[in-house]
Amino acid sequence: MSIIIKDLHANVDGTPILKGLNLEIPKGQVHAIMGPNGSGKSTLSKVISGHEDYEVTGGSIIMDGEDVLDMDVDERSRAGIFLAFQYPMEIPGVSNANFIRAARQARLPDGEELDAVAYYKELYEKMDALGIDRQFTARAVNEGFSGGEKKRNEVLQMMMLDPNYCILDETDSGLDIDALKVVSNGVNMLRSEERGFLVITHYQRLLNYIKPDVVHVLYDGQIIKTGGPELALELEERGYDHIIKPLATA
Amino acid sequence: MEIEDITAQSSIDQDTQDAIAIDRAKGDFRFPENHKYDAGYGLNADTIDYISKVKKEKDWIREFRHRALGVFESKPMPTNWATDDLNNIDFDAIRYYLSDGERPKRSWDDVPENVKITFERLGIPEQERAFLAGVEAQFDSEAAYSNVKEALEEEGVIFVNSTEGLREHEEIFRPWFGKVIPTGDNKFSALNSAVFSGGSFIYIPKGVKVKQPLQAYFRINSENFGQFERTLIIADEGSEVMYMEGCTAPQFETSTLHSAVVELVAMKGAKIQYVTVQNWSSNVFNLVTKRGMAHEDAEIRWIDCNIGSRLTMKYPGVVMKGEGARGEVISIALANDGQHQDTGAKMIHAADNTTSNVVSKSISVGEGISTYRGQVHIPKHLKGCKNNTECDALLINSNSRTDTYPAITVRGNQHVTQHEASVSQVSEEMLFYMQQRGLSEAAAMSLAVNGFVNDLVREFPMEYSVELKRLIDLEMEGSVG
Numbered sequence: 001m002s003i004i005i006k007d008l009h010a011n012v013d014g015t016p017i018l019k020g021l022n023l024e025i026p027k028g029q030v031h032a033i034m035g036p037n038g039s040g041k042s043t044l045s046k047v048i049s050g051h052e053d054y055e056v057t058g059g060s061i062i063m064d065g066e067d068v069l070d071m072d073v074d075e076r077s078r079a080g081i082f083l084a085f086q087y088p089m090e091i092p093g094v095s096n097a098n099f100i101r102a103a104r105q106a107r108l109p110d111g112e113e114l115d116a117v118a119y120y121k122e123l124y125e126k127m128d129a130l131g132i133d134r135q136f137t138a139r140a141v142n143e144g145f146s147g148g149e150k151k152r153n154e155v156l157q158m159m160m161l162d163p164n165y166c167i168l169d170e171t172d173s174g175l176d177i178d179a180l181k182v183v184s185n186g187v188n189m190l191r192s193e194e195r196g197f198l199v200i201t202h203y204q205r206l207l208n209y210i211k212p213d214v215v216h217v218l219y220d221g222q223i224i225k226t227g228g229p230e231l232a233l234e235l236e237e238r239g240y241d242h243i244i245k246p247l248a249t250a
Numbered sequence: 251m252e253i254e255d256i257t258a259q260s261s262i263d264q265d266t267q268d269a270i271a272i273d274r275a276k277g278d279f280r281f282p283e284n285h286k287y288d289a290g291y292g293l294n295a296d297t298i299d300y301i302s303k304v305k306k307e308k309d310w311i312r313e314f315r316h317r318a319l320g321v322f323e324s325k326p327m328p329t330n331w332a333t334d335d336l337n338n339i340d341f342d343a344i345r346y347y348l349s350d351g352e353r354p355k356r357s358w359d360d361v362p363e364n365v366k367i368t369f370e371r372l373g374i375p376e377q378e379r380a381f382l383a384g385v386e387a388q389f390d391s392e393a394a395y396s397n398v399k400e401a402l403e404e405e406g407v408i409f410v411n412s413t414e415g416l417r418e419h420e421e422i423f424r425p426w427f428g429k430v431i432p433t434g435d436n437k438f439s440a441l442n443s444a445v446f447s448g449g450s451f452i453y454i455p456k457g458v459k460v461k462q463p464l465q466a467y468f469r470i471n472s473e474n475f476g477q478f479e480r481t482l483i484i485a486d487e488g489s490e491v492m493y494m495e496g497c498t499a500p501q502f503e504t505s506t507l508h509s510a511v512v513e514l515v516a517m518k519g520a521k522i523q524y525v526t527v528q529n530w531s532s533n534v535f536n537l538v539t540k541r542g543m544a545h546e547d548a549e550i551r552w553i554d555c556n557i558g559s560r561l562t563m564k565y566p567g568v569v570m571k572g573e574g575a576r577g578e579v580i581s582i583a584l585a586n587d588g589q590h591q592d593t594g595a596k597m598i599h600a601a602d603n604t605t606s607n608v609v610s611k612s613i614s615v616g617e618g619i620s621t622y623r624g625q626v627h628i629p630k631h632l633k634g635c636k637n638n639t640e641c642d643a644l645l646i647n648s649n650s651r652t653d654t655y656p657a658i659t660v661r662g663n664q665h666v667t668q669h670e671a672s673v674s675q676v677s678e679e680m681l682f683y684m685q686q687r688g689l690s691e692a693a694a695m696s697l698a699v700n701g702f703v704n705d706l707v708r709e710f711p712m713e714y715s716v717e718l719k720r721l722i723d724l725e726m727e728g729s730v731g
Binding site: 049050051052053072073074076077078082083085088089090091092093094098099100102103106107140157161 | 677678679680682683684685686687688689690691693694697698700701702703704705
């Protein structure tokens with residue numbers, strides 16, 4: 001059981017960004033993707049989740065035997081793909097509780113109604129685990145939230161939707177160290193043999209808290225190097241150049 | 251559609267029926283017509299004599315009607331500022347008066363069976379049990395059912411239809427009848443004054459605070475039949491009342507005209523809230539004049555939601571006549587394909603230290619057009635007046651349209667006014683975010699629209715706000731994909 005990405009090519013506004021990307025994320029593992037700005041990290045997360053501005057021009061994404069590229073954004077979500085956004089959107093007037101409830105309801109068969117009592121019980125348990133105040137349920141989704149609150153909300157939604165594969169897009173951006181710990185703890189609670197993670201980050205810092213099994217380096221739309229957790233430390237110490245430059249001159 | 255079919259279907263697959271049998275479907279059926287009185291097609295002096303005779307009206311009312319007919323005929327269509335669609339109303343193809351010829355009913359048991367079935371499908375009996383102190387429900391032009399609970403009667407509350415109000419309680423209603431909205435206010439207030447029937451006349455005595463909302467349901471059941479109800483609510487000193495009206499209409503093949511006049515009078519320190527959910531079918535011209543007069547320290551709030559009709563023109567107003575009076579208009583409009591919601595507010599400050607507030611939100615879907623027209627008038631000789639106006643428009647599709655015409659006339663420098671307006675769209679990134687959580691595009695759109703109006707929907711009584719959310723969901727279904 002895994003997401004298998006083969007020879008993926010994708011354009012944004014006609015410009016090729018992903019240029020033959022190969023990647024396999026099995027359930028039960030945490031894969032980190034690191035890379036300099038403009039290497040295609042965020043594009044990869046949008047392409048996997050199905051944003052229509054990102055045009056796939058070649059290759060395939062297969063999740064547990066199913067062709068992901070055939071599915072609409074919401075189908076992919078219900079099939080088990082969750083994207084924790086780098087910049088979560090604000091939804092004025094829609095409370096967090098109603099938003100997550102609507103997302104849960106969307107996963108039920110037609111005509112079946114979500115059990116509201118059980119839903120709130122579960123929501124409160126998970127909020128408690130993330131140290132989220134009860135008043136949070138009535139606030140509009142991400143409206144007026146601090147950076148830390150927004151990312152915590154992403155993790156809460158992840159917990160409530162119980163996805164098979166989680167993509168974290170620069171989840172550490174804009175977080176102070178305390179918020180980073182809370183968010184990382186939340187993600188670590190979700191780690192299991194039943195779930196795969198793709199953690200996209202610019203900095204090694206996040207990987208001190210969410211320990212990856214495999215680290216990939218993305219550069220110019222391709223995975224140029226794959227290794228263990230030590231690769232992240234190496235990048236932190238010596239920068240991307242010492243990996244990229246030998247390739248460029250080769 | 252035959253009622254038997256509905257029953258048969260529901261016995262076959264109850265779950266499916268329950269799932270789809272919400273709101274819109276409820277209004278989409280009719281019964282065979284059986285009217286004892288019918289004024290025929292078209293409008294002239296004979297039509298008015300006929301109506302007056304059937305209603306056994308006094309001479310002054312008949313003369314009032316005749317004068318109004320003259321005003322109606324002399325006034326041009328206001329197409330110099332309003333839409334040319336008004337010219338498509340064929341006044342000769344309308345029947346101006348229909349009645350089942352029966353006196354309003356006092357108890358539910360007395361109501362004819364087919365009327366009851368209609369009301370059941372509209373959800374009235376449950377609401378009666380759960381919420382209502384009294385129901386004045388208009389079935390065609392006469393109230394087929396009216397019931398004022400004993401407790402209210404004991405407190406001296408009068409809740410009757412217009413005919414009964416003018417006949418039985420002339421001394422209370424005549425002094426204010428046609429005073430807040432003069433016959434000649436506009437062409438359609440004149441039309442209503444000529445042919446009015448039905449509607450509610452309500453008097454709340456001094457100091458009486460009616461705890462439960464009074465409610466009326468309106469319904470049109472005859473093709474080509476215009477409904478011209480007339481409502482007058484007088485809240486005496488220190489009293490409080492909330493009145494709710496909601497309407498659904500069956501679908502007709504030809505256009506139908508609805509032209510009501512609603513006058514509110516809040517005496518010193520009184521409070522009136524008037525709540526409307528308008529969901530006429532999309533061939534109805536809904537041309538309504540609503541205005542309240544607030545005396546010293548009185549408060550009048552119009553809470554108004556327009557979802558249905560082909561064209562709605564409605565600008566609820568408050569004349570703040572006494573010092574310290576407050577006026578408020580909260581309005582939501584949703585214009586879908588083929589619809590034009592031309593709504594707004596009029597705030598006339600006529601005393602010192604008066605306060606008005608207008609919050610308007612409109613949603614245009616597909617080729618729907620929503621228009622906001624606001625008038626705020628504060629003359630030079632007054633001091634300490636305040637107005638706040640906010641109007642926000644949400645456009646769903648690229649061919650949707652919204653227009654805003656705010657007219658704020660403030661003379662003198664001892665006043666505070668502020669005006670905010672915005673036009674926005676549901677952004678693709680917001681939709682992507684919601685869809686990434688598993689919501690279909692239509693569900694995401696519905697949620698965003700419900701969020702947009704959420705702070706205003708909260709102002710509606712509970713059962714209305716639930717219904718509003720469902721109506722918005724239904725309206726949004728066809729807007730995407």
